[in-house]
Amino acid sequence: MEVREVLSHKYVKRLFLGRFISNFGNGMGPIALAFGILGLPNGSANILGLVLGTTTVLFLIMAPFGGVISDKYGRARMVGLTDMAAGSILFVQVGYFATGHVPIAVLLIVNGCFGILWGIFWPAFAGIMPAVLPEQGLQKGNAINSLVSNGGIILGAASAGILIDVFGAAVTLGIDAASFFISGLMIFSFRHLTPRTEHSENTMLDDLVHGWRVFLSFSWIAIIVLAFSFIVMCWAAAENVLGPLIALEHFNGAKSWSFVITAESAGLIVGSLIAIKVKPKYPMRFLMLSSFTVTLYIWSLAKPQSLLLIAFCAFLFGITLDLWGTLWSTALQRKVPRESLSRVSSFDAMGTMMFRPIGLAIAAPLSALLGIETFVYILSAITVVAIVLPLFNKGVWSMSYEDSPNDKISLR
Numbered sequence: 001m002e003v004r005e006v007l008s009h010k011y012v013k014r015l016f017l018g019r020f021i022s023n024f025g026n027g028m029g030p031i032a033l034a035f036g037i038l039g040l041p042n043g044s045a046n047i048l049g050l051v052l053g054t055t056t057v058l059f060l061i062m063a064p065f066g067g068v069i070s071d072k073y074g075r076a077r078m079v080g081l082t083d084m085a086a087g088s089i090l091f092v093q094v095g096y097f098a099t100g101h102v103p104i105a106v107l108l109i110v111n112g113c114f115g116i117l118w119g120i121f122w123p124a125f126a127g128i129m130p131a132v133l134p135e136q137g138l139q140k141g142n143a144i145n146s147l148v149s150n151g152g153i154i155l156g157a158a159s160a161g162i163l164i165d166v167f168g169a170a171v172t173l174g175i176d177a178a179s180f181f182i183s184g185l186m187i188f189s190f191r192h193l194t195p196r197t198e199h200s201e202n203t204m205l206d207d208l209v210h211g212w213r214v215f216l217s218f219s220w221i222a223i224i225v226l227a228f229s230f231i232v233m234c235w236a237a238a239e240n241v242l243g244p245l246i247a248l249e250h251f252n253g254a255k256s257w258s259f260v261i262t263a264e265s266a267g268l269i270v271g272s273l274i275a276i277k278v279k280p281k282y283p284m285r286f287l288m289l290s291s292f293t294v295t296l297y298i299w300s301l302a303k304p305q306s307l308l309l310i311a312f313c314a315f316l317f318g319i320t321l322d323l324w325g326t327l328w329s330t331a332l333q334r335k336v337p338r339e340s341l342s343r344v345s346s347f348d349a350m351g352t353m354m355f356r357p358i359g360l361a362i363a364a365p366l367s368a369l370l371g372i373e374t375f376v377y378i379l380s381a382i383t384v385v386a387i388v389l390p391l392f393n394k395g396v397w398s399m400s401y402e403d404s405p406n407d408k409i410s411l412r
Helices: 002-010 012-038 044-071 075-099 104-126 137-169 169-188 204-217 219-250 254-277 283-290 293-298 305-335 340-354 356-370 372-392 394-398
Strands: none
Touching: 002 012, 002 137, 002 356, 012 044, 012 137, 012 169, 012 219, 012 356, 044 075, 044 104, 044 204, 044 219, 044 340, 075 104, 075 169, 104 340, 137 169, 137 254, 137 305, 204 340, 204 372, 219 254, 219 283, 219 293, 219 305, 219 356, 219 372, 219 394, 254 305, 283 293, 283 305, 283 372, 283 394, 293 305, 293 372, 305 340, 305 356, 356 372, 372 394
16 A cells, blocks of 8 residues: 555544644653753652653553553544543643742652553554554554654654753643643544444453453564563663763753754654565564664763764664554554454553663662663663564564464454
């Protein structure tokens, strides 16, 4: 299916526009939150790690239930509602940042609620693309979605440093909150494409157990998710905590770190363009081997290297990150039974993010204890092990879109 054929399908353009708007806010949100917290009278790297960790922990708790809720009540409906609710709750945080004093309790409650909503949004969104496109258009649809989403991220990240410097973190976070609300309204408008599940006598526990069984039935999914729980742990520690600290100590603060994140976002754009055309015979093998770019990116933060080298490594990692997003989503959408897709995606999300709170929590204390350079080398080494070991598994090495799907467990 050609790109113009993908775009000709009803509701696809609305979906892509919604994702662009939301990701414009996502591009600036993490940078604004990081430097907003670090700029508070009581702000510190430990508080930043605690806030981000709280978001992730509550996401992890909610994600499995989010998959059940999404499959049962309609994926587009839940994406729209959670986006609008997230925008509303984030405006509370904006009000406190505008005063210059944000109690830790407010940061934890607001970002904790965001984590809960995120736990519903992620598995819900995983099932929207197959509802608006036929199977033969899924890879291109996912790639175009990544392209427009990443376009939003790169513009948001590029704007963040300037907006924070000129207007402050509160205004920047306000734009982020508004983007969620607008995007949510747009997705909610085609909720009829993913209707509620017909009446079922299954309890939520029954649905959770079924989703877990389907998840484990695909060995390549389970193994890669486990590996990425360690990779994401290291990436989160390096990018979300150590990166802003290094930018403050060695470079020009928010502007410098915004430059790095913008370079990563540019890599996402390039990855999106590649993903439209690339057709690897063994996609999981291709993706795992390309993942050494995360090792290079984390390593570049040691010493640290020049800002240009860090940004270049972030750019390469961005390419890989987007290829993962497109090819992995396509693999799940093509291989996993449609009625179980959100639940399997929720276990994917939960497993992938499982150790992220640990990375966020240990980044500040261990870098202070061991030194940033030594700690960065340790993080880099962990990613190498996590990338190499799954390649010894036959399912990961030989997985192909053309293979016959595994035996699928029916809900009926």
